[in-house]
Amino acid sequence: MNDIVVARALHVLAVVIWIGGMSMATTVALPAVRRGDLGKNRLQAFQAIEHRFVWQARTAVIVVGLTGAYMVWRLNLWDRFRSAAFWWMHAMVFLWLLFVFALFVAEPFILQRHFRDWAHLRPERAFAWLHRAHWALLALSIVTILGAVAGSYR
Numbered sequence: 610m611n612d613i614v615v616a617r618a619l620h621v622l623a624v625v626i627w628i629g630g631m632s633m634a635t636t637v638a639l640p641a642v643r644r645g646d647l648g649k650n651r652l653q654a655f656q657a658i659e660h661r662f663v664w665q666a667r668t669a670v671i672v673v674g675l676t677g678a679y680m681v682w683r684l685n686l687w688d689r690f691r692s693a694a695f696w697w698m699h700a701m702v703f704l705w706l707l708f709v710f711a712l713f714v715a716e717p718f719i720l721q722r723h724f725r726d727w728a729h730l731r732p733e734r735a736f737a738w739l740h741r742a743h744w745a746l747l748a749l750s751i752v753t754i755l756g757a758v759a760g761s762y763r
């Protein structure tokens with residue numbers, strides 16, 4: 610087993626934990642929170658799940674970024690970023706940047722402060738927006754994963 614195999618295995622494992630968890634949050638946890646199945650206080654129910662998962666997601670995002678960058682460097686794949694045929698390489702980096710922003714900037718500085726107030730004032734609207742944002746990120750992640758797996762085995 611060489612270093613590239615290890616990097617690829619860790620890359621995919623971290624993607625599975627991160628995007629799998631987000632899929633669970635989008636399709637199972639958020640609908641239950643919105644319906645009030647986990648208690649009347651939706652913000653508390655949501656945060657009980659989110660507080661635990663956010664650290665897993667942050668760790669996974671760091672592992673994905675480091676292993677991805679390592680593969681690009683070791684395999685000298687920089688040229689791919691100049692070709693539209695490798696759109697899935699751009700998609701991986703774009704999605705990664707989006708999540709770095711979401712998990713390291715938006716979650717602690719926007720969600721923790723402003724969303725809390727919004728969720729108190731208009732819980733229906735606030736959680737509907739949050740759910741839609743999760744669906745959009747999940748859809749982008751699915752397209753990226755399909756493109757990356759298909760593209761790297763062509």
Ligand code: HEM
Pocket residue numbers: 617620621624628673674676677678680681686701702704705750753754757758760761
């Ligand atoms: C900084 C961000 C990233 C970089 C630099 C990066 C880089 C790479 C590289 C170099 C490969 C190997 C391609 C090949 O063998 O031809 C790869 C594979 C892959 N990446 Fe990423 N990646 C990043 C983020 C992501 C993200 C965010 C996802 C998921 C949403 C992802 C999912 C995958 C998948 C599914 C594969 C294919 C693995 C396989 O089938 O062997 N990557 N990535």
